[in-house]
Amino acid sequence: MKDYLVKAFAYDETVRIYAASTTNLVGQAQKIHDLWPTSAAAFGRLLSATVIMGAMYKGDQELTVRVESDGPLGGMVATTNAYGEVRGYVGNPHVFLQYNSGKLNVGQAVGNGFIHVTKDLNVKNMFTSSSEIQTGEIGDDFAYYFTVSEQIPSAVGLGVLVNDDNTILASGGFILQVMPGCKPESLNKIENILKNIAPVSEMISNNYSPEQIISELSGNSYKILEHLEINYKCNCKREKFEKGLISLGEKELKTLVNEEEDVETVCQFCNTKYIFTTTDLVKLIEESKKKS
Ligand SMILES: [Zn+2]
Structure with a gap:
């Protein structure tokens, strides 16, 4: 199945939800960079969030997200455009850190530092905004970035599951953004859903489509605005x-x-x-x- 992204409105068009399946593109990144599990999880989450952000812009704009941090991962970079093409690299592709539970410890691999988002509007203007890394788990850090730097209250779910042979079992993500005018009862409902929703990686590995993830997040009431095929693609010459x-x-x-x-x-x-x-x-x- 090809990776794709869906953009939708929900809650009387006061909430935007983006959801993406990224198993193939993260799988390709794993092969290209020979990523070990924790590097793959961190970089896969970054690629997923970045390609979704790219879908928020139009035309020839490029968007680059740099994670500048002091953990063993040595930082990472992802660049995308509005056509669903994303690429990037990791400081240290060979990080394998786990919690005692066996879960990959992305937070420790990333460490402390900043997320820098640069928008190249192709008119020789570059805008960079930055926010401090919160947990290093990437999802939390993007949520904080949107809420603080762009003043858009957001929830971000990102997840990557890695097989024993380092290949990618499942990867995906969602970004939910609350617009002005969202009713308090909608916000309550969203909070409850976010508390109880299964991790994204688990939904994707259970064959949930991006539409089904949006359905979960919206309480089954949403309007699809856009479908976009997404790929790991480098345009070097x-x-x-x-x-x-x-x-x-x-x-x-x-x-x-x-x-x-x-x-x-x-x-x-x-x-x-x-x-x-x-x-x-x-x-x-x-x-x-x-x-x-
Ligand atoms: Zn290249």
Whole structure:
């Protein structure tokens, strides 16, 4: 089954609910980055929340979420757009920390620090807003971010289940946002539902669709606004790495040519390798001369 996201209104259109199944895209991220269980859970939650946030924006806007924190995970980054494409990387992909219960200890892996959300509105304007990490469990931290930095009271549920062989069993998430005008009785109902609802990862592993998660959260009364297919997708190109090499300058490039070895560059988002031979490097030197 393909991953997708659903956006809906509920509670007389005073509440927005987004829900997504992300098992495949987190599975792909696990393979690309060779993630161990706690890294996979933390990064999977970040990818899920980020791709949902991307669906809140339109057009060519890009959104980047950076988790800058002091735990063994070493921070992480995810970037998305309004087309449901998300990518990212983790400081340390090989973290495996558990609570005594056997549950993955994402909070300890992440540690203390900040979440930074940068919106690139593609008009050469970048807006970054930040909030302090609360528990490091990611869901709580995004809820706090929306409530404090964007003044939108929100509940965020994120979950990833990892198999014994590190592959992903289930992953998904929801973001519920309360708009002005929401009635107190609706808020009471939402609070009760949130107290009793099963963890997202459990719902997804029991084959709940995003619509069914929305149904649970809305007390079975909702209006679907949008369906969006979502994927782990990197848009890197060889040219980007050429530019990076050119920016080293002529002297540095000549040193590389004299070493007579291929230069290998690796995309940190998707691990694609781009090889530059000595001949390629000589061409880049010519180009850098043209530009200077
Ligand atoms: Zn890439």
